[in-house]
Amino acid sequence: MSESALPDYTYQLQELMQQAGISSLEELSQIAGVSPLQIIRLRRGLALQTSVSILLKISQGLKISLTELLTVFAPGSVSGETASGSDLEQEYQRLQTQMEEQRSVLLEEWKRESLHILESWLLQWPTVVYRVQENPQLQAVKLLPFVRPVEQLLREWGVEVIAPVGAQVPYDPHLHQLLDGTAQVGEQVIVRYTGYRQGNKLLYRAKVSLVKTPSS
Template sequence: MTRELKLRMSESALPDYTSQLQELMQRAGVSSLEELSQNAGVSPLQIIRLRRGLALQTPVGVLLKISHGLKISLTELLSVFAPGSVPDEEKASEGNLEQEYQRLQTQIEQQRSVLLDEWKQESLHTLESWLLQWPTVVYRVQENPQLPAVKLLRFVSPVEQLMGEWGVEAIAPVGAEVPYEPHLHQLLEGTAKPGEPVIVRYTGYRYGSKLLYRAKVSPV
């Protein structure tokens, strides 16, 4: 993976409230995540999700159980794991906690968008080798249909469709002759000035407004 892509992915990473959780566990006399899971009656995964900043996407019943396991109120739990989203303590009583939580859930859509984007970025990392190599394989097979690999082409159309739905766009198809643009193209050999014709050997990709990979090209 390119350094630029790693940086973009790290920027979209979820928060980590491990230290805050450990402090609350220590105050409650809980020695491990497994013990908290047993005391609260929830799965360890639910606690991990809370630790990763997913409080607003967790059912209120689960949050109440975790707060009881930590011996704190739901309001205090949310103030720690969803900072800035809870009003002053005196404005939220135990009698209206569920109503207050419903108000907080209006912020879920924005957080969901961030999570979806991070998931896409992780998936792109998994598909990186395919993204960079497959278009060239397709081009070679189309040039020589006698190759047995031609039978494989139809199996990748769902992946290509998924890339399109995610907004991943190829810069140019393999074999295309295009004007050289240094910020979009990487020369495999020789030299070229901006605007001079080059041939695409390996396609590059954009993700929305972000450049994921430059297309690899050769001078005509």
């Protein structure tokens, strides 16, 4: 069958995207976690040649049920309580169970990977604490290598510091929390406690104080 002979459900797709607050095909692709090609196949009437797992992701992205999706893009394939509708519901439940199992597996893998990164710290840190308690005069600089696995783990998670302690930066109330006093946006402040962000998400604001200038 040539591409021109395929049905075109562009209008129906646009209506569903509008109802879901999605402005573009690329945005739907990201939300649903499928490639734009899979959505184009759906739009050109190839729903029944697409795997149920892909259809399920697209239906969730559009905030409709799998049955509603097929009613729009594969008219006649689902009708009331027919056997095909029952089979579809069973497949949906099976996929839901499968996804829950996959989440559990991924969580366990994430835990194992995190423990692997932290292995040297887990094995050595209790001994370091014991040595420090025995010898309070131990130079703190010698302890710095032992926290590197923790720093590596944060990097693996995409967690970044906003600014290092001691850095002088322009004050930004969205990123910084004043310890005392007031400051104007852009005024120089010094970081006392670092803050963190993960991608575009702010985790903790950095705690800052005003840079003291010599009195005239």
